[in-house]
Amino acid sequence: KYYMSLTRDSSRMLYYDKCNWFVSETYRTTLANEDEASLFQNLHSTNLKKVLGNRYYKHIINTLGSLGLIMINDKYSAKNFSKSYAITKKGFELGIKQTEIETIKFKHHLSKHLSEELNETIKDKVLHKVLQNIVKLYLFKGNTHFMLKLIYNNQSAKKQSLIEPLKFDRYNSFYNSFEELNEKNDLFEVYKLPVFFKPKRVESGRIYHLGASVPKYIREGFITKKKEIIYEVDMASAQPSILILEWLKHLTKNNSKISTEANKCLNLVINGGIYEYIKTNSKYYEGLEYKELKKAVLTTLNRKDYKSQERDELIKLFPEFMKWVSRVKSKYDNKKLSLIGQSAEAAIFIGVFKELDSNIFALPIHDCIISIEKHIPLIKEMLISKTREIYSTVLSDSNDLDKLFRTSLVSIDNSSISNKNWVKYIMDEGEDRDNYIEEYGVDFPYEPLGKIWD
Numbered sequence: 071k072y073y074m075s076l077t078r079d080s081s082r083m084l085y086y087d088k089c090n091w092f093v094s095e096t097y098r099t100t101l102a103n104e105d106e107a108s109l110f111q112n113l114h115s116t117n118l119k120k121v122l123g124n125r126y127y128k129h130i131i132n133t134l135g136s137l138g139l140i141m142i143n144d145k146y147s148a149k150n151f152s153k154s155y156a157i158t159k160k161g162f163e164l165g166i167k168q169t170e171i172e173t174i175k176f177k178h179h180l181s182k183h184l185s186e187e188l189n190e191t192i193k194d195k196v197l198h199k200v201l202q203n204i205v206k207l208y209l210f211k212g213n214t215h216f217m218l219k220l221i222y223n224n225q226s227a228k229k230q231s232l233i234e235p236l237k238f239d240r241y242n243s244f245y246n247s248f249e250e251l252n253e254k255n256d257l258f259e260v261y262k263l264p265v266f267f268k269p270k271r272v273e274s275g276r277i278y279h280l281g282a283s284v285p286k287y288i289r290e291g292f293i294t295k296k297k298e299i300i301y302e303v304d305m306a307s308a309q310p311s312i313l314i315l316e317w318l319k320h321l322t323k324n325n326s327k328i329s330t331e332a333n334k335c336l337n338l339v340i341n342g343g344i345y346e347y348i349k350t351n352s353k354y355y356e357g358l359e360y361k362e363l364k365k366a367v368l369t370t371l372n373r374k375d376y377k378s379q380e381r382d383e384l385i386k387l388f389p390e391f392m393k394w395v396s397r398v399k400s401k402y403d404n405k406k407l408s409l410i411g412q413s414a415e416a417a418i419f420i421g422v423f424k425e426l427d428s429n430i431f432a433l434p435i436h437d438c439i440i441s442i443e444k445h446i447p448l449i450k451e452m453l454i455s456k457t458r459e460i461y462s463t464v465l466s467d468s469n470d471l472d473k474l475f476r477t478s479l480v481s482i483d484n485s486s487i488s489n490k491n492w493v494k495y496i497m498d499e500g501e502d503r504d505n506y507i508e509e510y511g512v513d514f515p516y517e518p519l520g521k522i523w524d
Contacts, residue, residue, distance in 0.1 A: 072129045080173065085130070087176040088122050090169060092130050095121075096140060096155050097166060097243075098267055110143050110154035121183055131155070139164075166239050168246070168264055184261045187268060192257070196277065196424055197269045201257050203433050204281045208295045209248040209288070244288045255295070274409050275416030282435045290482045294431055294442060300480040303450045304438030305418075306342025306473065309368055312414045313407065314339050315461050317394045322463040331390045336464070342473045347387070354383045372408045375399040417460055422452045440480055450475050 076082045095118075099111035118127045134140040139161040143154040171177045192198040247263040260266060260280070269279035284292075292300055305311060314335045321332060338344045345363060348355050355363050370380040375396050385392045398407050415437055423434040432441040432449065439449050454471045465471070 073133060080175075083172045084176055085126070087171050087173050088126055089130050089134060090171075091121060091176075091180070092118070092134060093139065093157065093161070094264065096157055098265060100157070109156045110141070111156065112152045112154045114152040121180065162239070166243070181262075185258065188258060188261050191268060194271070196420065197271065197279075199423070199428060200269055200277060200279050200281070200433065201260055202428075203431055204260055204279070205251070205255060205257060206294050206296075206431050207248065207281070207292050208252050208297070209245070210291045210293070241285050241288060244284055245291075248284070248288065248292075252295075274412035275420055276412050276436060277416075277420060277434060279433075281433045289480060293481050298431070298442040300440050301443050301446045301477055302435075302438045302440045302480050303446055303453060303475055303477050305415075305453075306476055307339075307344040308415060308437035309411050310344045310371065311339045311342075311474065312411050312418075313371065313395070314344070314391060315457075315464055316410055316414055317391050318464040319461055320394065329390060331388065335388065335391060336469075340469055340471060340474055342476065348384075351387055352383045354379055371395060372404060374404045414460065418453060418456050421456050422449065425452065446477050450477060 073082065073085055076085060095113060096111055099113065115127070122130055131140070131142060135142050138158055141156045141158055143156075146153045171180065192201065243265050247265040251259065251263060254260070263280070266280055267283075269277060271277050294300065318328075318332060318336060320326075321328060338347050345360065345367070348367060349358070349360075349363055350356065355366070358366060366380050367384070370378065370384060375381075381392075395407060398410070419434050419437065419439060423432060423439060426432050426449070430441065430445050430448075432439055432445065439453070441449055453475050457471060457474070458465050
């Protein structure tokens with residue numbers, strides 16, 4: 071009704087642009103959210119008004135809501151969270167596509183808004199450094215192996231031939247945006263990417279940024295613009311390892327007796343063997359795949375403290391540690407434990423990232439730092455040193471932390487990807503082609519992506 075009340079074509083096109091921007095902002099925030107189960111995204115009215123205008127923004131939300139393209143959650147807390155919005159099933163079924171801004175007026179307005187936001191962001195030296203390193207990323211053109219991996223892994227997990235639309239759109243959007251970035255070297259060009267969201271540092275010290283939100287199979291296609299292969303240093307069993315170190319630090323701070331369990335846990339942390347120990351010593355957890363086991367353990371540690379088989383199994387394995395976990399949740403709430411873990415993680419990884427020479431390519435991604443091969447030994451050494459510094463009351467000089475921090479290749483070897491050997495990258499280890507054909511009734515896709523997708 072409001073749209074129809076606009077009599078000039080220019081006003082209608084401007085309204086159209088602003089509606090598209092709101093859909094885009096909702097979708098972009100969905101891409102940025104690592105919790106894929108979270109449907110609604112918080113969009114603060116102050117930011118919406120800056121782009122859409124005080125006069126327009128409510129009309130635009132009502133228009134998109136009445137068309138059944140977005141859902142609106144009107145609940146908000148002035149100091150804690152804003153209203154939230156979600157693209158509807160109808161919206162995703164209609165399909166997400168990239169489109170041009172139709173009006174010069176909105177193009178200039180949006181450019182000005184992004185420029186102001188960028189200038190505000192780079193006042194934070196760490197966020198500035200993050201953006202400078204995102205610009206250095208290069209995505210292999212035509213490197214569409216991720217599509218095949220998505221198809222294959224989806225079939226393996228669910229015995230289905232199709233990928234969920236949101237997951238496909240997520241991968242496709244990131245791929246197209248980073249391919250667009252290949253020829254750009256300016257921070258503002260990063261800000262203009264369709265998938266870009268403003269980097270933020272949360273209460274724990276964690277930094278959420280575009281580079282950290284890139285899906286796994288897209289990240290494999292990254293090298294640097296200097297054509298250097300990318301590696302990573304990460305912490306083994308990061309969250310449980312850090313929480314155990316925090317528990318041990320609590321014990322030493324309170325002059326508590328270091329028990330057999332405490333020594334055992336320290337040894338597991340140092341050797342990066344917590345998940346393996348759980349899997350080997352628990353009948354419940356031994357039947358889970360690594361990804362499921364990790365998710366079950368982390369969910370149990372971070373959720374409200376109620377009786378469950380997952381919790382009982384951890385109590386059997388680590389009774390004293392789990393008693394401390396329970397006490398923290400009882401004294402504060404379950405979110406406190408997550409905050410403790412993420413704060414310590416940030417102190418280690420963001421702490422090291424800040425200290426790295428600005429000429430070294432590096433990006434922090436929560437419990438890891440990515441860089442090029444020649445800088446990986448230095449980064450690992452700095453992570454070990456930072457961990458010793460933070461947990462000086464727990465770790466002695468004789469504790470070798472080499473196994474706690476692992477290095478691995480991020481980039482796949484693109485030079486060897488061809489139609490003939492794609493199978494090498496997307497079949498599970500030991501997967502037999504004949505078994506694949508027998509199970510799914512189709513031959514394994516060796517054809518170029520276009521033919522498969524068609």
